[in-house]
Amino acid sequence: MSVLEVKDLRVSVETEQGTKEILKGVDLVVNEGEIHAIMGPNGSGKSTLAYTIAGHPKYHVEGGTITLDGENVLAMTVDARARAGLFLAMQYPVEIPGVAVTNFLRTAKTAIDGVQPSIRTWSKEVTEAMKNLRMDPSFKDRNVNEGFSGGEKKRNEILQLELLKPKFAILDETDSGLDVDALKIVSEGVNRAKANTGLGVLLITHYTRILRYITPDFVHVFVDGRIAEQGGPELADRLENEGYDRFLTESGLADATSPSQA
Amino acid sequence: MSAPVTLVTSPAGSGIPNSPDHSRLGSKQHSDGGWGLVPVQVRSARFSSFEIDDFEAVTGQELEWKHSPVAKLTPLTGGELDGSPLPIEASNAAGLRIEWIDRDDQRIGRAGKPEERASANAWSSFQKALAITITGEEPVEVVVNRTALGTAPRAAHTVIVAEHHSRGIVVLQGSGEALLSENVEIVLEEGAELTVVTVQEWDDDAIHLASHFAEIGRDARLRHVVVSLGGSVVRINPSTHLSSEGGDVELFGLYFADTGQHLEQQIFVNHDAPNTKSRVNYKGALQGVGAHTVWVGDVLIRPTAAGTDSYEQNRNLLLTDGARADSVPNLEIETGDIAGAGHASASGRFDDEQLFYLQARGISEDDARRLVVRGFLSEIVQKIGSPALEARLQEAIEAELLVDVASR
Ligand SMILES: Nc1ncnc2c1ncn2[C@@H]1O[C@H](COP(=O)(O)OP(=O)(O)O)[C@@H](O)[C@H]1O
């Protein structure tokens, strides 16, 4: 049984005004097969948590631990974390000019598995996964994310999730900017991955609407670099009705953004 | 714009040296007129002559030499050159002729006239010129191998003629030792479609200076590709004259400079007839202390060139500290009646976000770097149009990457 554990995580970034503390002690335990929704207003530190787990060099860990099945994730390079079974679906996937999707996928799969995937089954698997995500086969020959629309980029992230088969996936606002059809397609992909591989998910979102398609086991409200409250799926319903205002007032923050329907 | 204007544009300073860390490959772009008037010597007024003695000794102050390590080049810019025919190997095929021709042959001097001293020195010194004539409408490919040219200074002259409506690819490949100054004349007659590729994979201490002159006939299309990977100093200056209506040039280049290498290219596109088109795209990777690349792109749109459509760009990827990429686009527009003219130039570090993205998919840092550089340069390789050569060059780039990026 795999488990991803975050304990008292404190993280800062360097800004022009000096060091800025963003995460102020985050505790989180995600077990295999569990879906945890992390909801919070803009600027509360959700992406910082995602990037820190993935190992982005911009974020400095000031204290706390991250472990995957007891292994110290913080001691691993970015690529080692991915090979250990962590996956980050990015809020803003990066364009890689001159690198075709098919070449990229094969290279990543080979790196993760440590061996080249079998030519015959692999290309079938890719074709099938793309079909499920309603991606045109021509995407294989295009350069990674280059000229993709917002929705296409997000589908491409879920495509990688399904093909690379990690233990834990962090989805950073994968739902943002998707129309309802794309939202359903992407949600189906996440649900499929969970059904097929027992994936554990950290579902970061600003809105509640994706939770109609992906049912969370736990909901955490993220405010000002901390988890302000947690509960079951019913907490999402409360957020939908009440907004983040209550938490923002409690933490002394004025700038309230609502998580209501987009 | 109704009245003709003369504009010379140039980015601040003479180049864009080491951009700061973490910079994404941003680009500066603008169309005609964006940067206003800058008083520098215009390309249209540059001196030219066949005689070496018409040029002053090279000091390194001259516009055309100021980026180059001129001290290393004295044997070619000032000294005596061996003008005997180069030892070459060339493939032959139906639809083309290859022969050595005398200095007084009519074909010589049709496309070019030297604009600097090394070029004039080579012109004054060669004994026989290699003439390659493409005759047929069925596409042909010819590969000319120049290997082991020795360490004594030499001169060479090549004339490539694509007869009217002929089609072909001419590949000039250099490897081994060389201390060479050469002129290559390229003539495209009416409706011809020609690709010329010059590949420099010389030994580490080789020096190669080349001026290519292309004369583009009516409705003819030239694709010209410069690939510079090996050599101590390699300077390839392609100059194209769009002298007849409907002419079209695509000038591509890729270069990969390692520690101590100087790879330079000065491009000139001379729009001199109506409805002519040019596209320039050069990409370079630099790696190691003292790796230096220079790209100068002069585009001139003369009053006679109404309806010109022109765009040039240069991009450089700096893989390590201590490397320097100079990138100098210049646009001179002498008519208000153009279809389009613009340029872009960008030199930057590895995009760390690209590396992060690839690493976050399990790909090691070295492999990620290789993937990014390969992707960056392959855009140019894919344009060559000769599958065999494209595959070989992909491998050559691969080899550069294995040595270089890994031992960074
Ligand atoms: N590289 C950075 N430089 C400066 N401030 C940053 C940087 N990254 C994040 N921040 C700041 O940290 C806070 C949290 O950002 P982020 O984690 O992106 O929040 P969220 O994803 O919840 O919207 C914000 O105030 C943001 O401006």
Ligand SMILES: [Mg+2]
């Ligand atoms: Mg965010």
